Amino acid sequence: MDNLDYIESYFTDEPDPVRTREFENRIESDPAFAEQVAFYLSAFQVSGEAARIVKKEHFKEIYKKNHIAGPGPVRKLVYYMAAAAVVAGMVFGIYTYVKSVSPKQLADRYVNGHLQTLGVTMSGRSDNLQTGLRLYNEGRYEEALLQFEKIIRSDTSLFTAKEYAGIAALRLKEYNKALSYFEQLEIYNGLYANPALILQAVTLMERNQPGDAAKAKQLLKRIVDQDLEGKELAQEWLRKL
Amino acid sequence: MDSAGSFHYNDQEIIKQLRQSGIDKRRSEEQLFNRFAYFVREGMTKHALSEDESFDAYSDTILAALENIRNEHFEARASLKTYLYQIFHNKCVDLLRKRTTHKNSVHRPESISDRLMLLTDTARSVVQKMMDQADWNLLREKLDQLEEKCRQMLTYWGDNYSDKEIAALLRYKNADVVKTSRLRCLDRLRNLYKAK
Numbered sequence: 001m002d003n004l005d006y007i008e009s010y011f012t013d014e015p016d017p018v019r020t021r022e023f024e025n026r027i028e029s030d031p032a033f034a035e036q037v038a039f040y041l042s043a044f045q046v047s048g049e050a051a052r053i054v055k056k057e058h059f060k061e062i063y064k065k066n067h068i069a070g071p072g073p074v075r076k077l078v079y080y081m082a083a084a085a086v087v088a089g090m091v092f093g094i095y096t097y098v099k100s101v102s103p104k105q106l107a108d109r110y111v112n113g114h115l116q117t118l119g120v121t122m123s124g125r126s127d128n129l130q131t132g133l134r135l136y137n138e139g140r141y142e143e144a145l146l147q148f149e150k151i152i153r154s155d156t157s158l159f160t161a162k163e164y165a166g167i168a169a170l171r172l173k174e175y176n177k178a179l180s181y182f183e184q185l186e187i188y189n190g191l192y193a194n195p196a197l198i199l200q201a202v203t204l205m206e207r208n209q210p211g212d213a214a215k216a217k218q219l220l221k222r223i224v225d226q227d228l229e230g231k232e233l234a235q236e237w238l239r240k241l
Numbered sequence: 242m243d244s245a246g247s248f249h250y251n252d253q254e255i256i257k258q259l260r261q262s263g264i265d266k267r268r269s270e271e272q273l274f275n276r277f278a279y280f281v282r283e284g285m286t287k288h289a290l291s292e293d294e295s296f297d298a299y300s301d302t303i304l305a306a307l308e309n310i311r312n313e314h315f316e317a318r319a320s321l322k323t324y325l326y327q328i329f330h331n332k333c334v335d336l337l338r339k340r341t342t343h344k345n346s347v348h349r350p351e352s353i354s355d356r357l358m359l360l361t362d363t364a365r366s367v368v369q370k371m372m373d374q375a376d377w378n379l380l381r382e383k384l385d386q387l388e389e390k391c392r393q394m395l396t397y398w399g400d401n402y403s404d405k406e407i408a409a410l411l412r413y414k415n416a417d418v419v420k421t422s423r424l425r426c427l428d429r430l431r432n433l434y435k436a437k
Contacts, residue, residue, distance in 0.1 A: 004424045004431075011356045024364040034364075038371035039431055041357055046380045047399025052304050054396060058267075059274050059300045066275065127389075155412075 003033065007040045065117065101240050103213045107205035110233075115167055132164060141171045159185065166199060175207040197223050198230030201237075217241055252321040259310050262406060274303050277322065280329050288333040294340075298332035305332075311401065312355065376434075383433040391426035398423055 010023045027034045117137045132147035148165035151158055166181030182203060185196035197219050204216040220241075223234040255276075258269040280302070284295030306325055309315045315324065357365060357372075384392060390411065397407045404416035404423065413419045 004427055008424070011359060015359075020361075024361055027360070027364040027367050034367050035371055036431075038368045038375065039434070040427070041368065042372050042375045042377070042380060043384075043395070043427055043430055044356060044399055046377065046384055047395040048401075049381070049399070050384060050392070051396045051400035055270070055304060055400075056300045058271075059303065060296065062271060062274060063278060063281070063296060063300075066278065 003036050004040060007037055011040075103205040103216060103241055104208045106237055106240065107202050110202050111170065111206065115171065118164060118167065129161060129164070132161075132168075136164065136168055136171075141168045144168045145172065145174075163195065163199070166203075170199075170203055170206065173206075175203055178203045195229050197228055198233065201234070213241065252317065255321065256310055256315070256317065259307065260313075262403060266402075266406075270303070270307060273307070274300070277303075277325055280326065284329070284333050288337060290333060290336060294336055295333070298329060298336055301332050302329040380430075380434055383430055386433060387426060387430060391422075391429065394419065394423050395426055395430070 010019065027037055118133050128147065128151050132144045132151065135141075135147055136144035145165055145168035148161050148168060151161040152165060155161075162181050162184050166178045166185070169175075169178035169181060179200060182196050182199040185194060185199070201216040201219040201223075204212040204219070217238065220234040220238050222228070223230050224238065255269070255273060259266075259273065261269075278299070281292065281295045281299045284290045284298055285292060288295070290298065302325055305328055306315070306321075319327075357368065360368060384395065387395070393411060394407060397410065402410070404419040407413070407423070408416050408419045411419070413422070
């Protein structure tokens with residue numbers, strides 16, 4: 001254990017010429033020590049490999065959820081014909097479709113398409129969070145919400161728990177609670193992909209009380225203007241609302 | 242939730258986010274994965290791979306790119322899409338070759354650890370020789386036998402998460418506690434491995 005600490009500091013601390021010489025001399029003169037260095041590096045490689053396997057499985061989950069690629073290669077001609085049929089269908093149907101979609105319908109589609117299941121990873125998240133995610137994916141939203149709220153109580157800074165608590169509340173139609181969690185997400189400015197505003201907009205569109213559609217529209221405009229997460233979706237919805 | 246499957250950012254923003262530390266690294270990895278997931282279809286149509294094979298090639302592409310972006314080996318001379326497509330194309334060709342020559346999967350990890358490269362030639366050749374003799378399958382097996390928390394900790398370590406990040410993810414008090422526990426897990430792995 002002491003040697004492992006020493007070996008690790010050689011590889012992770014700032015290089016020091018004296019220590020480097022001493023370390024490398026020891027490798028050359030002490031086979032037992034060299035074997036520990038080899039073990040340390042091998043364990044690092046195998047652990048990295050295990051991490052890649054976990055990630056790959058997680059990618060598979062996401063892929064299955066978002067992309068159904070269909071069977072085998074398809075002839076290009078068939079593609080073109082299918083595309084032409086789709087375009088023709090769109091030409092006939094788009095006008096009436098665009099005009100007939102209400103904010104509530106748009107939100108319903110989003111909730112059913114994107115929030116049906118939440119990604120569970122093998123080791124990417126804490127066990128408690130995973131339990132919550134599993135409950136959610138089994139449709140046990142009340143229990144999932146309780147689980148996420150338990151996590152939030154023990155660590156109020158946990159972004160993902162608040163996001164998931166809000167989503168679970170949304171599924172339970174507890175719109176005020178969902179809005180409260182999504183509003184709390186807004187303070188996490190450092191996040192690259194902060195879905196706070198798009199989720200607030202979805203919640204308002206779902207709640208569908210007087211004034212909600214207008215508020216949702218304002219949020220969507222903010223997303224577009226500030227180039228925030230969900231910009232493309234916000235643009236699409238703004239065209240329809 | 243679909244982690245921004247349809248939300249697009251420019252290359253620089255993606256790269257910046259991928260290089261940042263923090264517990265939301267995974268979110269940016271998912272975004273990169275989703276952004277070019279249509280490559281899977283291309284692998285099926287252009288290289289006549291099955292969906293599973295093409296998915297494998299694509300996810301390996303993303304993993305290789307993540308490593309290169311984080312190690313600063315990706316210099317952004319080409320666009321992210323061009324860069325990823327080049328890797329993806331090579332992975333597809335490798336898969337086809339493997340399929341025709343019936344080669345089994347390689348059991349030794351492919352990349353030489355950057356850490357090993359920190360050693361000078363003589364010391365490196367001593368260590369490299371010992372690593373070549375290691376029983377990698379046994380080491381993988383023993384890693385799997387560790388208790389969940391240990392395995393998670395070492396997996397994050399292998400994925401270059403800092404002890405501070407691991408502390409936040411696995412709810413340890415601080416980075417020092419993680420370091421002590423992690424080295425203890427490593428020691429346990431070594432004992433398991435040596436006991437065979």
